[in-house]
């Protein structure tokens with residue numbers, strides 16, 4: 001069971017980002033990014049490698065120094081104590097313990113998050129790892145490790161989920177199941193942001209944020225993307241948009 005979010009809270013934006021700029025040395029990594037997102041939205045953050053997806057996600061988590069602009073998550077500055085336990089995050093390079101089993105990893109993080117052991121069982125099922133519970137993480141494939149990290153992000157059903165490339169390296173069936181899981185989470189009122197450099201994942205999201213070179217190139221539905229670009233594939237629509245902004 002996933003807890004639903006009170007209607008009162010759902011009137012407020014989950015993310016509110018205004019003119020966010022991030023510079024590293026002299027490089028502009030994010031260039032005046034603005035968007036907001038409401039509870040229940042499934043947002044695909046898509047863009048090629050190096051476009052700034054992970055940097056934007058880190059800014060939402062409060063672990064990225066920002067140069068200017070403002071970022072609010074659930075009406076609080078990222079990293080605020082009030083956001084503790086409210087955000088499930090899956091990093092692109094997962095930080096799980098390879099010398100522990102799948103279940104030991106989930107139990108460890110459930111303990112950190114003060115979650116009951118029933119949550120360990122639940123999330124193992126969601127990421128289809130129940131039969132792998134006693135396997136050492138060091139013996140798992142890359143895709144299986146990704147699922148362990150995703151399971152950790154799902155512990156406690158947080159109202160905000162920030163998932164950095166959770167479907168990369170997974171087989172198509174599992175990828176489809178995971179996108180269904182993301183949709184189910186949003187149906188309970190959670191806001192889920194999922195990044196991917198695979199533009200075809202676009203069709204799965206109700207809303208797309210396309211990033212390129214640190215700027216938002218497009219923010220609307222997948223159907224709108226194909227219609228605006230006059231294309232039938234997301235790759236060619238993306239290329240068409242890039243041509244237009246040159």
Ligand SMILES: Nc1ncnc2c1ncn2[C@@H]1O[C@H](COP(=O)(O)OP(=O)(O)O)[C@@H](O)[C@H]1O
Nearest residue numbers: 024027029047048049050051052053054055056
């Ligand atoms: N630690 C770092 N130091 C300098 N530049 C970095 C660092 N991390 C990322 N970058 C640069 O920031 C840009 C955006 O990176 P990132 O947010 O990881 O993109 P994405 O997740 O879309 O692949 C890239 O040009 C990358 O080279």
Ligand SMILES: [Mg+2]
Nearest residue numbers: 053054092164
């Ligand atoms: Mg990244």
